[in-house]
Amino acid sequence: MAMSKRRNATSRWYLLPYKIAGIYLVIGTLWIVLSHTILREISGNLALFLYFGILGEWFFVFLSGLAIFFLSQRETKKWEEAEAKIQESERFLSTLISNLPGLVYRCANDRNWTMKYLSEGCLSLTGYNPQDLIENRTISFNQIIHPDDREKVWESIQSAIKELRPYKLEYRIRTAYGGEKWVWEQGRGIFDKKGNLQMLEGFIMDITEKKKAEQQLSYTATHDPLTGLPNRLLFTDRLKQELARASRSNTIAAVMMLDLDHFKEVNDTFGHTVGDVLLKSAARRLEDCIRLTDTVARMGGDEFIFIFSDIKRLQEVEKLLNRIFESFSEPFSIDIHQVSITPSIGVSLYPFDGETAEVLIKNADIAMYRAKDAGRNNYQFFSQASSKKLTDKETKGLSGED
Numbered sequence: 001m002a003m004s005k006r007r008n009a010t011s012r013w014y015l016l017p018y019k020i021a022g023i024y025l026v027i028g029t030l031w032i033v034l035s036h037t038i039l040r041e042i043s044g045n046l047a048l049f050l051y052f053g054i055l056g057e058w059f060f061v062f063l064s065g066l067a068i069f070f071l072s073q074r075e076t077k078k079w080e081e082a083e084a085k086i087q088e089s090e091r092f093l094s095t096l097i098s099n100l101p102g103l104v105y106r107c108a109n110d111r112n113w114t115m116k117y118l119s120e121g122c123l124s125l126t127g128y129n130p131q132d133l134i135e136n137r138t139i140s141f142n143q144i145i146h147p148d149d150r151e152k153v154w155e156s157i158q159s160a161i162k163e164l165r166p167y168k169l170e171y172r173i174r175t176a177y178g179g180e181k182w183v184w185e186q187g188r189g190i191f192d193k194k195g196n197l198q199m200l201e202g203f204i205m206d207i208t209e210k211k212k213a214e215q216q217l218s219y220t221a222t223h224d225p226l227t228g229l230p231n232r233l234l235f236t237d238r239l240k241q242e243l244a245r246a247s248r249s250n251t252i253a254a255v256m257m258l259d260l261d262h263f264k265e266v267n268d269t270f271g272h273t274v275g276d277v278l279l280k281s282a283a284r285r286l287e288d289c290i291r292l293t294d295t296v297a298r299m300g301g302d303e304f305i306f307i308f309s310d311i312k313r314l315q316e317v318e319k320l321l322n323r324i325f326e327s328f329s330e331p332f333s334i335d336i337h338q339v340s341i342t343p344s345i346g347v348s349l350y351p352f353d354g355e356t357a358e359v360l361i362k363n364a365d366i367a368m369y370r371a372k373d374a375g376r377n378n379y380q381f382f383s384q385a386s387s388k389k390l391t392d393k394e395t396k397g398l399s400g401e402d
Contacts, residue, residue, distance in 0.1 A: 102183075102205030105141075109161065109189070109200055111154070112140035116199065125183070125206055127176030146172035146180065161189045161197060170207065182211040224298040226276060227283035235297035235305060239357040242309050243350055249310075253350040254317050256306040257364040258286070258324070261342045261376040263302035270337055277334045278341065285327040289320065305361070311349075321345060321379050342377035344368055353382045 103121035108114040118130035132138035145153055149171035160167035166188040173181050187202020222234035230238070239255065246253045260282065267275040279302065286296045286304055295307040308320055324343060331340040346367025354360040363382040371380040 102203055104201075104203050105187075106199055106201045107141065109157075109197055112136055112142045113200075115141055125175075125181070125204065126173060127179075144173045144175070146174060148172075157187075157200070164189070164191075167202075170211075181206055182208045227280050227298050229283050229287075229304075230295060230297040232297065232299055235295060235299070235307070236357050236361075238295050239307050239360070242307055243355070243357060243360075246309070246350055247355075251309075252311040252352075254306070254308040254311055255348045255350070255360040255364045256308065256321075256379075257299075257346045257361070257368040258304040258306070258343045259345075259368055259372065260302040261344055261372070263341065266339060266341065270334070270339065274334050274337060274339065278332055278339055281332050281334070282328075282341075286324065289323045289327055305364070317347065317349075321347070325377070325379075344371040344376050345379035346371055346382065347379060348382040 101121070103125050104117075104119040105115060105122075106117040108116065114136055115130075115133045116135075118133055120130065122128060122130045122133065126133075126144055128139065128144070133141055142150060153169060153171050156169045157167050166186065168184070168186045170182060170184050173183055175181060183204050184207045185202060185204045187200055189197050190199045190201055192198055222231060223229065224231045242253055245251075260278075263275070263278075266278060279298075283296075283298065283304070286306075290296055290306065290308070293309055297305050299305050306320075308317060311317060324345065328341065328343055331338040346364045346369070348354060348360045348363035348367060350360055353363045367380045367382040371378050374380060
């Protein structure tokens with residue numbers, strides 16, 4: 001539509017010199033005829049005078065028209081050259097936009113993000129043709145934003161508009177094919193001279209692969225690559241959070257350190273491949289022993305560690321310990337081998353055996369080595385006093401209930 005209007009404008013400018021020259025000739029002719037009639041009426045027979053007068057006037061009209069024609073041609077040529085440059089710029093911009101790995105948009109600042117313009121990249125990004133979203137013909141852009149992200153997108157953009165700054169944000173969309181993508185958007189408000197918001201313009205691109213890489217990197221940094229369990233870093237962070245929560249709610253938490261007895265002999269007898277499979281199988285059994293609110297992590301080697309939260313009675317700790325020992329009562333089937341192994345476990349209690357993550361982990365480790373010294377395949381509390389304190393707390397709680 002815009003190109004058609006521009007071509008019509010070009011045609012009108014091309015005819016302009018001829019129109020100006022024609023109008024000037026008509027006016028000049030009328031002036032000559034009228035002036036000749038007037039002179040003849042006033043002066044009588046002045047044929048020779050009029051002849052040269054008319055000839056001069058015609059010569060004047062001819063030269064003036066010719067001058068106007070060439071001047072108009074020159075201005076028209078300049079305009080056409082400028083128009084050609086504009087068209088070339090528009091062509092270049094259109095090519096650039098169509099090759100961008102995303103979509104360019106112009107939309108209203110309403111809850112639907114009503115689209116006024118969308119580049120062809122809309123199809124590859126969303127699965128919808130631009131015409132499906134323009135003026136919300138088939139679906140609004142807000143509808144393809146993930147429901148959990150819609151309010152965040154709205155608030156972020158409104159805040160940027162209020163502060164008269166560009167906005168940048170990441171969120172998820174749902175494509176026409178039912179898939180989910182992460183996108184990155186950058187845009188700004190377009191204001192008139194009075195400061196009134198007219199439109200939003202911006203760019204949206206697919207960052208799904210980037211997000212996957214970030215999530216994978218985050219997972220790798222916080223999880224054990226062999227078993228998939230949380231590693232020491234993530235475990236320590238979760239333990240600190242649990243201790244803060246336990247402090248606020250005045251509850252008890254347990255840290256349990258577990259070591260597989262004679263694991264080195266398994267590696268020496270069956271090889272490290274079988275040893276690795278045993279560690280993974282043991283991790284799955286340990287996960288089955290705990291609640292969703294608890295955590296089991298691999299500290300390294302054949303050591304595992306637990307957070308057991310919101311403890312009210314000593315029996316709850318002992319029940320979890322018994323589940324763990326029972327899960328190791330059956331041998332592990334690995335290829336053609338039947339591998340039996342037992343755990344030794346040390347337990348420290350918050351707040352009796354320590355109030356920081358570091359102290360509780362250290363004391364659970366000490367208790368675990370006591371279990372090994374006691375013959376392995378058993379558990380030990382860091383101190384009998386701590387378990388007694390838990391029992392006393394339980395007794396007081398029951399008395400209070402009565």
